[in-house]
Amino acid sequence: MTTETPTPLVDFTAAAAEARAIADAAGVVITAVDEVTAARRVNQLAERVWGPGVGTAVDLVTALAHAGGVALLAAQGTAGEPATDVGFALGFLGWSDGLHLHSHQVGVAPEHRSRGVGLALKLAQRAVCLEHGVRLMRWTFDPLLAPNAHFNLARLGASGTAFLPDFYGQMADSINAGDRSDRLEISWRLDRALPSKRPAAPQANESLVLEADSRGWPHPTGEPLGPGCAVEIPGNYSELRQLADPRAPAWRQAVGETLAGAFAAGLTVAEFRNSRYLLAAPHRP
Ligand SMILES: CC(C)(COP(=O)(O)OP(=O)(O)OC[C@H]1O[C@@H](n2cnc3c(N)ncnc32)[C@H](O)[C@@H]1OP(=O)(O)O)[C@@H](O)C(=O)NCCC(=O)NCCS
Structure with missing residues:
Protein backbone atom coordinates (compact mmCIF):
# COMPACT_ATOMS: atom_id res chain seq x y z
CA MET A 1 0.00 0.00 0.00
CA LEU A 190 -3.26 27.99 -5.03
CA ASP A 191 -2.80 26.98 -1.40
CA ARG A 192 -0.58 24.02 -2.31
CA ALA A 193 3.21 24.04 -2.53
CA LEU A 194 4.75 23.91 -6.00
CA PRO A 195 5.88 20.43 -7.06
CA SER A 196 9.53 19.74 -6.33
CA LYS A 197 11.77 20.02 -9.42
CA ARG A 198 12.66 16.37 -9.78
CA PRO A 199 13.79 14.91 -13.10
CA ALA A 200 10.88 13.01 -14.66
CA ALA A 201 11.23 9.32 -13.93
CA PRO A 202 9.99 6.91 -16.61
CA GLN A 203 6.77 5.15 -15.62
CA ALA A 204 7.16 1.41 -15.86
CA ASN A 205 3.45 0.56 -15.94
CA GLU A 206 2.25 3.40 -18.19
CA SER A 207 0.05 2.26 -21.07
CA LEU A 208 0.23 4.58 -24.08
CA VAL A 209 -3.05 5.24 -25.89
CA LEU A 210 -1.45 7.64 -28.37
CA GLU A 211 2.21 7.62 -29.37
CA ALA A 212 4.54 8.88 -32.09
CA ASP A 213 5.49 6.23 -34.64
CA SER A 214 9.03 5.91 -35.94
CA ARG A 215 8.39 8.68 -38.53
CA GLY A 216 6.83 11.11 -36.05
CA TRP A 217 3.19 10.54 -37.01
CA PRO A 218 0.53 10.05 -34.30
CA HIS A 219 -0.33 6.40 -33.78
CA PRO A 220 -3.34 5.39 -31.65
CA THR A 221 -2.26 2.14 -30.03
CA GLY A 222 -5.74 0.70 -29.44
CA GLU A 223 -5.10 0.44 -25.67
CA PRO A 224 -8.29 1.17 -23.70
CA LEU A 225 -8.53 4.57 -22.00
CA GLY A 226 -8.28 4.42 -18.22
CA PRO A 227 -6.49 5.82 -15.18
CA GLY A 228 -2.71 5.51 -15.60
CA CYS A 229 -2.85 5.75 -19.40
CA ALA A 230 -0.60 8.22 -21.21
CA VAL A 231 -1.12 10.41 -24.27
CA GLU A 232 2.01 11.47 -26.14
CA ILE A 233 2.31 14.81 -27.91
CA PRO A 234 5.13 16.04 -30.15
CA GLY A 235 7.75 18.19 -28.45
CA ASN A 236 7.96 20.48 -31.49
CA TYR A 237 4.36 21.18 -32.57
CA SER A 238 5.02 24.92 -33.16
CA GLU A 239 7.91 24.09 -35.51
CA LEU A 240 5.81 21.52 -37.39
CA ARG A 241 3.15 24.22 -37.90
CA GLN A 242 5.69 26.79 -39.06
CA LEU A 243 6.98 24.31 -41.65
CA ALA A 244 3.40 23.43 -42.75
CA ASP A 245 4.35 19.83 -41.97
CA PRO A 246 1.34 17.52 -42.61
CA ARG A 247 2.03 15.80 -39.28
CA ALA A 248 0.84 18.96 -37.45
CA PRO A 249 -2.87 18.68 -38.42
CA ALA A 250 -2.64 14.91 -37.89
CA TRP A 251 -1.48 15.50 -34.29
CA ARG A 252 -4.19 18.15 -33.77
CA GLN A 253 -6.85 15.65 -34.80
CA ALA A 254 -5.42 12.67 -32.90
CA VAL A 255 -4.76 14.51 -29.61
CA GLY A 256 -8.18 16.21 -29.80
CA GLU A 257 -9.96 12.88 -30.30
CA THR A 258 -7.99 11.18 -27.53
CA LEU A 259 -8.46 13.93 -24.94
CA ALA A 260 -12.15 14.30 -25.82
CA GLY A 261 -12.52 10.54 -25.34
CA ALA A 262 -10.65 10.64 -22.04
CA PHE A 263 -12.88 13.34 -20.53
CA ALA A 264 -16.02 11.65 -21.94
CA ALA A 265 -14.86 8.53 -20.04
CA GLY A 266 -14.68 10.56 -16.81
CA LEU A 267 -10.89 10.86 -16.71
CA THR A 268 -8.78 13.93 -16.00
CA VAL A 269 -5.20 14.92 -16.87
CA ALA A 270 -3.08 14.58 -13.75
CA GLU A 271 0.47 15.19 -14.94
CA PHE A 272 2.73 15.94 -17.88
CA ARG A 273 6.16 14.37 -18.19
CA ASN A 274 8.40 13.08 -20.98
CA SER A 275 6.06 14.80 -23.49
CA ARG A 276 3.13 12.69 -22.25
CA TYR A 277 -0.11 13.54 -20.46
CA LEU A 278 -0.95 11.08 -17.72
CA LEU A 279 -4.65 10.35 -17.28
CA ALA A 280 -6.26 9.74 -13.91
CA ALA A 281 -9.61 9.28 -12.24
CA PRO A 282 -10.93 12.62 -10.91
CA HIS A 283 -9.41 13.52 -7.56
CA ARG A 284 -11.95 14.34 -4.87
CA PRO A 285 -10.32 16.41 -2.09
C1 LIG B 1 4.16 30.66 -21.74
C2 LIG B 1 5.05 31.86 -21.35
C3 LIG B 1 4.19 32.93 -20.67
C4 LIG B 1 6.10 31.33 -20.36
O1 LIG B 1 6.89 32.43 -19.95
P1 LIG B 1 8.45 32.28 -19.64
O2 LIG B 1 8.91 33.53 -19.00
O3 LIG B 1 9.18 31.83 -20.85
O4 LIG B 1 8.39 31.07 -18.59
P2 LIG B 1 9.49 30.72 -17.49
O5 LIG B 1 10.85 31.14 -17.95
O6 LIG B 1 9.03 31.24 -16.18
O7 LIG B 1 9.43 29.16 -17.53
C5 LIG B 1 8.57 28.40 -16.74
C6 LIG B 1 8.74 26.95 -17.08
O8 LIG B 1 8.09 26.62 -18.29
C7 LIG B 1 9.02 26.25 -19.32
N1 LIG B 1 8.63 26.99 -20.53
C8 LIG B 1 7.52 27.72 -20.63
N2 LIG B 1 7.41 28.22 -21.88
C9 LIG B 1 8.47 27.83 -22.56
C10 LIG B 1 8.90 28.02 -23.89
N3 LIG B 1 8.20 28.75 -24.75
N4 LIG B 1 10.04 27.46 -24.27
C11 LIG B 1 10.74 26.72 -23.40
N5 LIG B 1 10.37 26.50 -22.12
C12 LIG B 1 9.24 27.03 -21.69
C13 LIG B 1 10.38 26.65 -18.79
O9 LIG B 1 11.36 25.73 -19.21
C14 LIG B 1 10.18 26.57 -17.28
O10 LIG B 1 10.30 25.27 -16.78
P3 LIG B 1 11.53 24.89 -15.83
O11 LIG B 1 11.51 25.86 -14.68
O12 LIG B 1 11.23 23.48 -15.42
O13 LIG B 1 12.74 25.04 -16.70
C15 LIG B 1 5.81 32.43 -22.58
O14 LIG B 1 6.50 31.39 -23.22
C16 LIG B 1 4.89 33.12 -23.60
O15 LIG B 1 4.61 34.31 -23.49
N6 LIG B 1 4.41 32.35 -24.59
C17 LIG B 1 3.52 32.88 -25.64
C18 LIG B 1 2.14 33.20 -25.09
C19 LIG B 1 1.52 32.04 -24.34
O16 LIG B 1 1.56 30.90 -24.78
N7 LIG B 1 0.92 32.35 -23.17
C20 LIG B 1 0.27 31.38 -22.33
C21 LIG B 1 -1.16 31.14 -22.70
S1 LIG B 1 -2.18 32.62 -22.61
Whole structure:
Protein backbone atom coordinates (compact mmCIF):
# COMPACT_ATOMS: atom_id res chain seq x y z
CA MET A 1 0.00 0.00 0.00
CA THR A 2 1.31 3.49 -0.81
CA THR A 3 0.74 6.37 1.57
CA GLU A 4 0.39 9.83 0.06
CA THR A 5 2.44 12.60 1.69
CA PRO A 6 0.04 15.46 2.48
CA THR A 7 0.88 18.56 0.45
CA PRO A 8 1.62 21.51 2.75
CA LEU A 9 -0.87 24.39 2.57
CA VAL A 10 0.44 27.77 1.48
CA ASP A 11 -0.99 31.02 2.89
CA PHE A 12 -0.82 34.56 1.51
CA THR A 13 2.35 35.50 3.41
CA ALA A 14 4.26 32.47 2.15
CA ALA A 15 2.90 32.90 -1.40
CA ALA A 16 3.86 36.60 -1.48
CA ALA A 17 7.38 35.81 -0.24
CA GLU A 18 7.80 33.06 -2.84
CA ALA A 19 6.50 35.36 -5.62
CA ARG A 20 8.98 38.09 -4.60
CA ALA A 21 11.89 35.65 -4.50
CA ILE A 22 11.11 34.29 -7.98
CA ALA A 23 10.63 37.82 -9.39
CA ASP A 24 13.98 38.88 -7.86
CA ALA A 25 15.68 35.84 -9.39
CA ALA A 26 14.18 36.72 -12.79
CA GLY A 27 15.30 40.34 -12.37
CA VAL A 28 11.81 41.84 -12.64
CA VAL A 29 9.52 43.99 -10.55
CA ILE A 30 5.83 43.13 -10.82
CA THR A 31 3.25 45.87 -10.32
CA ALA A 32 -0.51 46.11 -10.67
CA VAL A 33 -1.89 47.97 -13.68
CA ASP A 34 -3.35 51.10 -12.11
CA GLU A 35 -4.28 53.47 -14.92
CA VAL A 36 -4.68 53.80 -18.66
CA THR A 37 -0.97 54.36 -19.36
CA ALA A 38 -0.18 50.98 -17.81
CA ALA A 39 -3.07 49.42 -19.77
CA ARG A 40 -1.43 50.73 -22.98
CA ARG A 41 1.81 49.05 -21.94
CA VAL A 42 -0.10 45.76 -21.58
CA ASN A 43 -1.61 46.25 -25.03
CA GLN A 44 1.85 46.84 -26.55
CA LEU A 45 3.29 43.76 -24.86
CA ALA A 46 0.35 41.64 -26.04
CA GLU A 47 1.03 42.80 -29.62
CA ARG A 48 4.64 41.66 -29.24
CA VAL A 49 3.45 38.23 -28.05
CA TRP A 50 0.47 37.62 -30.39
CA GLY A 51 1.17 40.01 -33.27
CA PRO A 52 0.23 43.50 -34.49
CA GLY A 53 -3.45 44.43 -34.28
CA VAL A 54 -4.44 41.71 -31.80
CA GLY A 55 -3.24 43.27 -28.53
CA THR A 56 -5.69 43.18 -25.64
CA ALA A 57 -8.00 46.23 -25.87
CA VAL A 58 -6.78 49.16 -23.72
CA ASP A 59 -10.30 50.01 -22.51
CA LEU A 60 -10.89 46.42 -21.41
CA VAL A 61 -7.59 46.25 -19.48
CA THR A 62 -8.34 49.62 -17.86
CA ALA A 63 -11.82 48.49 -16.79
CA LEU A 64 -10.55 45.12 -15.58
CA ALA A 65 -7.85 46.77 -13.46
CA HIS A 66 -10.29 49.40 -12.16
CA ALA A 67 -12.73 46.71 -11.01
CA GLY A 68 -9.97 44.90 -9.10
CA GLY A 69 -9.22 42.16 -11.63
CA VAL A 70 -5.70 40.81 -11.65
CA ALA A 71 -3.79 42.89 -14.20
CA LEU A 72 -0.04 42.74 -13.66
CA LEU A 73 3.01 44.08 -15.46
CA ALA A 74 6.56 42.74 -15.12
CA ALA A 75 9.33 45.23 -15.87
CA GLN A 76 13.09 45.19 -15.56
CA GLY A 77 15.58 48.01 -15.41
CA THR A 78 18.60 49.30 -13.63
CA ALA A 79 18.46 52.30 -11.29
CA GLY A 80 18.22 55.62 -13.13
CA GLU A 81 17.08 54.07 -16.42
CA PRO A 82 13.53 53.71 -17.70
CA ALA A 83 12.13 50.25 -17.01
CA THR A 84 11.59 47.81 -19.90
CA ASP A 85 8.28 45.96 -19.93
CA VAL A 86 8.87 42.24 -20.30
CA GLY A 87 5.60 40.49 -19.40
CA PHE A 88 2.03 40.78 -18.21
CA ALA A 89 -0.84 38.73 -16.77
CA LEU A 90 -4.57 39.35 -16.94
CA GLY A 91 -7.29 37.52 -15.04
CA PHE A 92 -10.82 37.99 -13.76
CA LEU A 93 -13.06 36.27 -11.24
CA GLY A 94 -15.55 33.63 -12.30
CA TRP A 95 -17.91 31.42 -10.34
CA SER A 96 -18.83 28.56 -12.70
CA ASP A 97 -18.09 25.37 -10.68
CA GLY A 98 -16.95 27.52 -7.72
CA LEU A 99 -15.19 30.83 -7.21
CA HIS A 100 -11.90 31.06 -9.09
CA LEU A 101 -9.63 33.45 -10.94
CA HIS A 102 -9.80 32.82 -14.67
CA SER A 103 -6.32 33.71 -15.93
CA HIS A 104 -7.06 34.86 -19.45
CA GLN A 105 -3.59 35.82 -20.69
CA VAL A 106 0.01 35.58 -19.57
CA GLY A 107 2.56 36.80 -22.08
CA VAL A 108 6.30 37.36 -21.97
CA ALA A 109 8.14 39.27 -24.72
CA PRO A 110 9.95 36.70 -26.91
CA GLU A 111 13.49 37.83 -26.04
CA HIS A 112 12.79 37.59 -22.29
CA ARG A 113 11.40 34.04 -22.20
CA SER A 114 12.76 30.99 -20.38
CA ARG A 115 14.37 32.95 -17.54
CA GLY A 116 11.56 32.78 -15.00
CA VAL A 117 9.38 35.81 -15.86
CA GLY A 118 6.31 33.68 -16.66
CA LEU A 119 6.70 31.79 -13.39
CA ALA A 120 7.11 35.07 -11.49
CA LEU A 121 3.87 36.38 -13.02
CA LYS A 122 1.91 33.20 -12.16
CA LEU A 123 3.17 33.33 -8.57
CA ALA A 124 2.27 37.02 -8.30
CA GLN A 125 -1.25 36.17 -9.54
CA ARG A 126 -1.43 33.40 -6.93
CA ALA A 127 -0.41 35.79 -4.13
CA VAL A 128 -3.07 38.35 -5.11
CA CYS A 129 -5.71 35.61 -5.13
CA LEU A 130 -4.74 34.23 -1.73
CA GLU A 131 -4.70 37.76 -0.31
CA HIS A 132 -8.38 37.94 -1.25
CA GLY A 133 -9.35 34.42 -0.19
CA VAL A 134 -9.48 32.95 -3.71
CA ARG A 135 -7.88 29.51 -3.70
CA LEU A 136 -8.35 28.31 -7.24
CA MET A 137 -7.03 29.57 -10.55
CA ARG A 138 -8.18 28.20 -13.89
CA TRP A 139 -7.12 28.87 -17.44
CA THR A 140 -6.98 27.20 -20.82
CA PHE A 141 -4.03 26.41 -23.06
CA ASP A 142 -3.32 24.61 -26.30
CA PRO A 143 -2.63 20.96 -25.31
CA LEU A 144 -0.31 20.52 -28.32
CA LEU A 145 2.25 22.98 -26.88
CA ALA A 146 4.67 20.86 -24.85
CA PRO A 147 6.55 23.83 -23.26
CA ASN A 148 3.28 25.29 -21.98
CA ALA A 149 2.11 21.87 -20.77
CA HIS A 150 5.38 21.47 -18.88
CA PHE A 151 5.00 24.94 -17.35
CA ASN A 152 1.36 24.49 -16.33
CA LEU A 153 1.26 20.89 -15.16
CA ALA A 154 4.83 19.97 -14.18
CA ARG A 155 6.16 23.29 -12.91
CA LEU A 156 3.01 24.74 -11.31
CA GLY A 157 1.25 21.47 -10.47
CA ALA A 158 -2.08 22.32 -12.14
CA SER A 159 -4.26 19.51 -13.50
CA GLY A 160 -6.45 19.24 -16.60
CA THR A 161 -10.18 19.31 -15.88
CA ALA A 162 -11.85 19.70 -19.30
CA PHE A 163 -11.18 19.47 -23.01
CA LEU A 164 -12.73 22.35 -25.00
CA PRO A 165 -12.73 21.64 -28.76
CA ASP A 166 -12.23 24.73 -30.97
CA PHE A 167 -12.86 26.87 -27.87
CA TYR A 168 -12.31 30.30 -29.48
CA GLY A 169 -13.23 29.35 -33.07
CA GLN A 170 -10.85 30.70 -35.71
CA MET A 171 -8.25 33.05 -34.27
CA ALA A 172 -6.34 35.80 -36.09
CA ASP A 173 -3.15 36.09 -34.04
CA SER A 174 0.34 34.99 -35.07
CA ILE A 175 0.41 31.91 -32.79
CA ASN A 176 -3.05 30.46 -33.51
CA ALA A 177 -4.16 31.64 -36.98
CA GLY A 178 -5.07 28.76 -39.29
CA ASP A 179 -5.26 26.17 -36.50
CA ARG A 180 -8.20 24.70 -34.60
CA SER A 181 -8.32 26.38 -31.18
CA ASP A 182 -8.66 23.23 -29.05
CA ARG A 183 -7.93 23.99 -25.40
CA LEU A 184 -7.28 22.03 -22.24
CA GLU A 185 -8.79 23.72 -19.20
CA ILE A 186 -6.68 23.39 -16.10
CA SER A 187 -7.19 24.04 -12.40
CA TRP A 188 -4.44 25.16 -10.03
CA ARG A 189 -4.90 24.80 -6.28
CA LEU A 190 -3.26 27.99 -5.03
CA ASP A 191 -2.80 26.98 -1.40
CA ARG A 192 -0.58 24.02 -2.31
CA ALA A 193 3.21 24.04 -2.53
CA LEU A 194 4.75 23.91 -6.00
CA PRO A 195 5.88 20.43 -7.06
CA SER A 196 9.53 19.74 -6.33
CA LYS A 197 11.77 20.02 -9.42
CA ARG A 198 12.66 16.37 -9.78
CA PRO A 199 13.79 14.91 -13.10
CA ALA A 200 10.88 13.01 -14.66
CA ALA A 201 11.23 9.32 -13.93
CA PRO A 202 9.99 6.91 -16.61
CA GLN A 203 6.77 5.15 -15.62
CA ALA A 204 7.16 1.41 -15.86
CA ASN A 205 3.45 0.56 -15.94
CA GLU A 206 2.25 3.40 -18.19
CA SER A 207 0.05 2.26 -21.07
CA LEU A 208 0.23 4.58 -24.08
CA VAL A 209 -3.05 5.24 -25.89
CA LEU A 210 -1.45 7.64 -28.37
CA GLU A 211 2.21 7.62 -29.37
CA ALA A 212 4.54 8.88 -32.09
CA ASP A 213 5.49 6.23 -34.64
CA SER A 214 9.03 5.91 -35.94
CA ARG A 215 8.39 8.68 -38.53
CA GLY A 216 6.83 11.11 -36.05
CA TRP A 217 3.19 10.54 -37.01
CA PRO A 218 0.53 10.05 -34.30
CA HIS A 219 -0.33 6.40 -33.78
CA PRO A 220 -3.34 5.39 -31.65
CA THR A 221 -2.26 2.14 -30.03
CA GLY A 222 -5.74 0.70 -29.44
CA GLU A 223 -5.10 0.44 -25.67
CA PRO A 224 -8.29 1.17 -23.70
CA LEU A 225 -8.53 4.57 -22.00
CA GLY A 226 -8.28 4.42 -18.22
CA PRO A 227 -6.49 5.82 -15.18
CA GLY A 228 -2.71 5.51 -15.60
CA CYS A 229 -2.85 5.75 -19.40
CA ALA A 230 -0.60 8.22 -21.21
CA VAL A 231 -1.12 10.41 -24.27
CA GLU A 232 2.01 11.47 -26.14
CA ILE A 233 2.31 14.81 -27.91
CA PRO A 234 5.13 16.04 -30.15
CA GLY A 235 7.75 18.19 -28.45
CA ASN A 236 7.96 20.48 -31.49
CA TYR A 237 4.36 21.18 -32.57
CA SER A 238 5.02 24.92 -33.16
CA GLU A 239 7.91 24.09 -35.51
CA LEU A 240 5.81 21.52 -37.39
CA ARG A 241 3.15 24.22 -37.90
CA GLN A 242 5.69 26.79 -39.06
CA LEU A 243 6.98 24.31 -41.65
CA ALA A 244 3.40 23.43 -42.75
CA ASP A 245 4.35 19.83 -41.97
CA PRO A 246 1.34 17.52 -42.61
CA ARG A 247 2.03 15.80 -39.28
CA ALA A 248 0.84 18.96 -37.45
CA PRO A 249 -2.87 18.68 -38.42
CA ALA A 250 -2.64 14.91 -37.89
CA TRP A 251 -1.48 15.50 -34.29
CA ARG A 252 -4.19 18.15 -33.77
CA GLN A 253 -6.85 15.65 -34.80
CA ALA A 254 -5.42 12.67 -32.90
CA VAL A 255 -4.76 14.51 -29.61
CA GLY A 256 -8.18 16.21 -29.80
CA GLU A 257 -9.96 12.88 -30.30
CA THR A 258 -7.99 11.18 -27.53
CA LEU A 259 -8.46 13.93 -24.94
CA ALA A 260 -12.15 14.30 -25.82
CA GLY A 261 -12.52 10.54 -25.34
CA ALA A 262 -10.65 10.64 -22.04
CA PHE A 263 -12.88 13.34 -20.53
CA ALA A 264 -16.02 11.65 -21.94
CA ALA A 265 -14.86 8.53 -20.04
CA GLY A 266 -14.68 10.56 -16.81
CA LEU A 267 -10.89 10.86 -16.71
CA THR A 268 -8.78 13.93 -16.00
CA VAL A 269 -5.20 14.92 -16.87
CA ALA A 270 -3.08 14.58 -13.75
CA GLU A 271 0.47 15.19 -14.94
CA PHE A 272 2.73 15.94 -17.88
CA ARG A 273 6.16 14.37 -18.19
CA ASN A 274 8.40 13.08 -20.98
CA SER A 275 6.06 14.80 -23.49
CA ARG A 276 3.13 12.69 -22.25
CA TYR A 277 -0.11 13.54 -20.46
CA LEU A 278 -0.95 11.08 -17.72
CA LEU A 279 -4.65 10.35 -17.28
CA ALA A 280 -6.26 9.74 -13.91
CA ALA A 281 -9.61 9.28 -12.24
CA PRO A 282 -10.93 12.62 -10.91
CA HIS A 283 -9.41 13.52 -7.56
CA ARG A 284 -11.95 14.34 -4.87
CA PRO A 285 -10.32 16.41 -2.09
C1 LIG B 1 4.16 30.66 -21.74
C2 LIG B 1 5.05 31.86 -21.35
C3 LIG B 1 4.19 32.93 -20.67
C4 LIG B 1 6.10 31.33 -20.36
O1 LIG B 1 6.89 32.43 -19.95
P1 LIG B 1 8.45 32.28 -19.64
O2 LIG B 1 8.91 33.53 -19.00
O3 LIG B 1 9.18 31.83 -20.85
O4 LIG B 1 8.39 31.07 -18.59
P2 LIG B 1 9.49 30.72 -17.49
O5 LIG B 1 10.85 31.14 -17.95
O6 LIG B 1 9.03 31.24 -16.18
O7 LIG B 1 9.43 29.16 -17.53
C5 LIG B 1 8.57 28.40 -16.74
C6 LIG B 1 8.74 26.95 -17.08
O8 LIG B 1 8.09 26.62 -18.29
C7 LIG B 1 9.02 26.25 -19.32
N1 LIG B 1 8.63 26.99 -20.53
C8 LIG B 1 7.52 27.72 -20.63
N2 LIG B 1 7.41 28.22 -21.88
C9 LIG B 1 8.47 27.83 -22.56
C10 LIG B 1 8.90 28.02 -23.89
N3 LIG B 1 8.20 28.75 -24.75
N4 LIG B 1 10.04 27.46 -24.27
C11 LIG B 1 10.74 26.72 -23.40
N5 LIG B 1 10.37 26.50 -22.12
C12 LIG B 1 9.24 27.03 -21.69
C13 LIG B 1 10.38 26.65 -18.79
O9 LIG B 1 11.36 25.73 -19.21
C14 LIG B 1 10.18 26.57 -17.28
O10 LIG B 1 10.30 25.27 -16.78
P3 LIG B 1 11.53 24.89 -15.83
O11 LIG B 1 11.51 25.86 -14.68
O12 LIG B 1 11.23 23.48 -15.42
O13 LIG B 1 12.74 25.04 -16.70
C15 LIG B 1 5.81 32.43 -22.58
O14 LIG B 1 6.50 31.39 -23.22
C16 LIG B 1 4.89 33.12 -23.60
O15 LIG B 1 4.61 34.31 -23.49
N6 LIG B 1 4.41 32.35 -24.59
C17 LIG B 1 3.52 32.88 -25.64
C18 LIG B 1 2.14 33.20 -25.09
C19 LIG B 1 1.52 32.04 -24.34
O16 LIG B 1 1.56 30.90 -24.78
N7 LIG B 1 0.92 32.35 -23.17
C20 LIG B 1 0.27 31.38 -22.33
C21 LIG B 1 -1.16 31.14 -22.70
S1 LIG B 1 -2.18 32.62 -22.61
